Amino acid sequence: MAEMFYEADANPSLLLGKKVAVIGYGSQGHAHALNLADSGVEVVVGLREGSSSVVKAKDAGLTTMSVSDASAWADVVMLLAPDTAQKKIYDEEIAPNLKDGDALLFAHGFNIRYEQIQPAPGIDVAMVAPKGPGHLLRRTYAEGGGIPSLIAVHQDATTNARELALSYAHHIGSTKAGVLETTFSEETETDLFGEQTVLCGGLSALVTAGFETLVEAGYQPESAYFECLHELKLIVDLLYQDGLSGMWFSVSETAEWGGLKIGPRVISSGVKAEMKKVLDEIRSGQFADEWIAENENGQKHFNELRSAAANHPIEEVGRQLRNMMPFLANSSNIRDVSGG
Ligand code: NDP
Ligand code: MG
Ligand code: MG
Numbered sequence: 001m002a003e004m005f006y007e008a009d010a011n012p013s014l015l016l017g018k019k020v021a022v023i024g025y026g027s028q029g030h031a032h033a034l035n036l037a038d039s040g041v042e043v044v045v046g047l048r049e050g051s052s053s054v055v056k057a058k059d060a061g062l063t064t065m066s067v068s069d070a071s072a073w074a075d076v077v078m079l080l081a082p083d084t085a086q087k088k089i090y091d092e093e094i095a096p097n098l099k100d101g102d103a104l105l106f107a108h109g110f111n112i113r114y115e116q117i118q119p120a121p122g123i124d125v126a127m128v129a130p131k132g133p134g135h136l137l138r139r140t141y142a143e144g145g146g147i148p149s150l151i152a153v154h155q156d157a158t159t160n161a162r163e164l165a166l167s168y169a170h171h172i173g174s175t176k177a178g179v180l181e182t183t184f185s186e187e188t189e190t191d192l193f194g195e196q197t198v199l200c201g202g203l204s205a206l207v208t209a210g211f212e213t214l215v216e217a218g219y220q221p222e223s224a225y226f227e228c229l230h231e232l233k234l235i236v237d238l239l240y241q242d243g244l245s246g247m248w249f250s251v252s253e254t255a256e257w258g259g260l261k262i263g264p265r266v267i268s269s270g271v272k273a274e275m276k277k278v279l280d281e282i283r284s285g286q287f288a289d290e291w292i293a294e295n296e297n298g299q300k301h302f303n304e305l306r307s308a309a310a311n312h313p314i315e316e317v318g319r320q321l322r323n324m325m326p327f328l329a330n331s332s333n334i335r336d337v338s339g340g
Helices: 012-016 027-038 053-059 067-073 083-097 134-142 161-171 184-199 201-216 221-230 232-250 253-266 269-284 286-296 300-310 313-323 326-336
Strands: 019-023 042-047 063-066 076-079 103-106 124-130 149-155 179-181
Touching: 012 161, 019 027, 019 067, 027 042, 027 053, 027 134, 027 161, 042 053, 042 067, 053 063, 063 067, 067 083, 076 083, 076 161, 083 286, 103 161, 124 161, 124 184, 149 161, 149 184, 161 179, 184 201, 184 269, 201 221, 201 313, 221 232, 221 313, 232 253, 269 286, 286 300
Parallel strands: 019 042, 019 076, 042 063, 076 103, 103 124, 149 179
Antiparallel strands: 124 149
């Protein structure tokens, strides 16, 4: 088992002696800023000119500054703007305002792993990456709990970078749940791999293929939707609660036999071979280069893929069926929370 860090392992006073700037007030930004402030840490929120978040942050009792002023004021800068915006913000507004001994923190390793951001050698560079959406990070903290975080150190100019990251993790609530040390490479590569092949990409492709197969064979789209999409929640809840064996225990014996026997025919060795290629592309930087180029190109191909997915028949039938399930309405705030 890897070493885990909990409440007693952190040095809370380390961060209490520092001024912390949280750049951005989105999903992660609002949660970090509010949790730190409630923990007694001196924090300001750095926002761009004319940002609509200024009012939100002020209403929540926080102090706001421009990104440049916040970076100049702070000892510790946590960069929580979208990954694709971070390089420009860092180069233009943060880097000129950092001094030796300051710390730059991230919640995801992309820009360091792929060398988009290259901080000066006198700066500590570390990661505190909560393993969950920002709204959950805030809510769990407010309820007296925490969600787990990964920490990592990329550059340790002061020799305190790791202790600082752990102290920060403590003040956002993560040492209540458990903190695991990783590296920027491991966090970035496993995160990208997981979201592409299993969690978001693999799952949506599996669901869509199942839906299409049934509909093309003449079954009702409603029936295909319930079977291939709606019912997934039950299965995922079982996995979350009790692992794969918990799921096998709960389903019927017929489902267990059919699933064990047929599953590997669908997700066959060819799929795993493709997963290995995807992992190679992540590790070589090919995926990152393509994603950076896509952004420089105005996200044209991205928008095509998005609208094709949004216009798939599974979405139309799903909308109609979900409209008849008013109890799902209060999960609509999911749309406020971008994925990690
Ligand atoms: P969001 O998309 O929610 O961030 C939006 C915030 O960034 C807004 O306050 C926005 O400003 C600000 N912003 C956007 N562009 C600029 C800019 N050019 N200059 C200044 N500020 C800007 O980001 P997330 O919270 O999703 O992600 C932040 C980091 O956390 C990323 O590194 C991500 O990978 C990581 N992460 C995210 C998770 C999540 O739950 N979403 C989970 C774990 C890690 P304005 O208010 O003016 O619009
Ligand atoms: Mg069934
Ligand atoms: Mg991710």
